[in-house]
Amino acid sequence: MKKKNPVPLLEFTSKGIYCSLADVYLDPWRPVAKAIISHGHADHARWGHKQYITHQDNVAILKHRLGAIVVSGKAYGETFSINNVTFSFHPSGHVIGAAQIRVEHRGEVWVFTGDYKIKNDGLTLPFEPVKCHTFITESTFGIPVFHWPDPVEVHTAINHWWAANNKAGRASLLLGYSLGKAQRLLHFLDPSIGPIYTHSAVGNMTAVFEGTHAFPPYQNLTAETSKKALAGSLILAPPAATEASWLRKLGDYRSGFASGWMHTRGARRRRAVDQAFVLSDHADWPGLLAAVKATQCENVITTHGYTDLFAQYLREKGWNARTEKTNYEGESIDPKPTL
Ligand SMILES: [Zn+2]
Ligand SMILES: [Zn+2]
Numbered sequence: 001m002k003k004k005n006p007v008p009l010l011e012f013t014s015k016g017i018y019c020s021l022a023d024v025y026l027d028p029w030r031p032v033a034k035a036i037i038s039h040g041h042a043d044h045a046r047w048g049h050k051q052y053i054t055h056q057d058n059v060a061i062l063k064h065r066l067g068a069i070v071v072s073g074k075a076y077g078e079t080f081s082i083n084n085v086t087f088s089f090h091p092s093g094h095v096i097g098a099a100q101i102r103v104e105h106r107g108e109v110w111v112f113t114g115d116y117k118i119k120n121d122g123l124t125l126p127f128e129p130v131k132c133h134t135f136i137t138e139s140t141f142g143i144p145v146f147h148w149p150d151p152v153e154v155h156t157a158i159n160h161w162w163a164a165n166n167k168a169g170r171a172s173l174l175l176g177y178s179l180g181k182a183q184r185l186l187h188f189l190d191p192s193i194g195p196i197y198t199h200s201a202v203g204n205m206t207a208v209f210e211g212t213h214a215f216p217p218y219q220n221l222t223a224e225t226s227k228k229a230l231a232g233s234l235i236l237a238p239p240a241a242t243e244a245s246w247l248r249k250l251g252d253y254r255s256g257f258a259s260g261w262m263h264t265r266g267a268r269r270r271r272a273v274d275q276a277f278v279l280s281d282h283a284d285w286p287g288l289l290a291a292v293k294a295t296q297c298e299n300v301i302t303t304h305g306y307t308d309l310f311a312q313y314l315r316e317k318g319w320n321a322r323t324e325k326t327n328y329e330g331e332s333i334d335p336k337p338t339l
Helices: 056-066 153-169 181-187 200-207 244-248 265-271 287-297 307-316
Strands: 015-018 022-025 034-037 051-055 069-074 079-082 086-093 099-104 108-112 134-140 172-176 197-198 232-236 253-258 275-277 300-304 320-323
Touching: 051 056, 051 086, 056 069, 056 200, 134 287, 134 307, 153 172, 153 253, 153 275, 181 197, 181 200, 181 232, 197 200, 200 232, 300 307, 307 320
Parallel strands: 022 034, 034 051, 051 069, 108 134, 134 300, 172 232, 172 253, 197 232, 253 275, 300 320
Antiparallel strands: 015 022, 079 086, 086 099, 099 108
């Protein structure tokens, strides 16, 4: 039997999502003493906390991004208690090492998703539905227009596009986020087509996963890499790698961008790439609905993305749903300073 907690298990404060019973924050956006981190993207894992707790596969990612931090890693499903509040991490399927954070006190359960996707990407441990009373969900793509194509077909299309450029003697510049998307793209590239180069932001991040995940051979593009070597190659780079001086090094090339936003024509036009590939590490509309249903929750709190529209839809369907403001940014189509 659930006893009522004297305060909400999680509250939205100016520093982040706060559990006052345990005096700990989830993915805080201002420096705090103790932070539980869902995954390694810059808007969720920020610099300046005294102590970090995260999934064990995310420890190396955090150290790569944030330098010398005090961090402890936990396995999926492993429980740990702070002031009698029980926490555990569960796969969110978003990027390697990403987790939903389950919080339990006196039989009341809240789950904070961080970011997630439902479809198995073939590289990340798939999303695990976790039963809860209150579900705090991202809603980056929380309107009905977003339906993702089969990712296997998208990877095939990318290899066909590369092969055609290779045949024409041109390089293929493929843009995707340096954590998550880039490894997923790299994992499914067909190295028999040609050589694979990485922008250093992608290559150095991918090196963190050497030994734990399988990738075709790749090397960082350097000042010494010749245009001749790049002809016919595929170059994997973050969306922010749009500096003219860097692009001039590539010689004759075609560009492609892999993102959920490539689903909409306006976003494709804004990005002005030659080829759009619809591939996202976030849940699409059916994925978000399936996730909410699978938790069997009564309450839903939507954060970042189409929060209001998604919450309104859920209320119409009988959930007690509301929106809370956070500083998470979601997936962006624009170049960002943080690679
Ligand atoms: Zn993320
Ligand atoms: Zn996010």
